[in-house]
Amino acid sequence: MADATSTLSDDARTRIEAAAFRRLLAHLNEARPDVQNIDLMILAGFCRNCLADWYRDAATAEGVALDKDAAREAVYGMPFADWKARHQKDATPEQLAAFEAAQKKHAGG
Secondary structure, three states: OOOHHHHOOHHHHHHHHHHHHHHHHHHHHHHOOOOOHHHHHHHHOOOHHHHHHHHHHHHHHOOOOOOHHHHHHHHHOOOHHHHHHHHOOOOOHHHHHHHHHHHHHHHHO
8 A cells, every 4th residue: 555645746745845844943943942953963963054054955956056154044044143142052061972972873883
């Protein structure tokens, strides 16, 4: 039996994926701005900056020139420097140690 997503048109799939992406950004930026990028990197191996890089890569694939700052603003919902000043805290020694351990674990895997 085919799953429900296999019957979607490409256009419908794109709209659904875009809505899910926008909801992820809203969740990270509005509901959980307290979640630090380093914690996302430790737990998930990606952060808001990664999302911005992926966004820029997708734009490039579509022939759209988008610089790093514009991509970050699209993901953060404001200039990165503003978001950083409002929400980003200095990483604790524990976070830095966990990040280093996670990087080693993923590099060896």
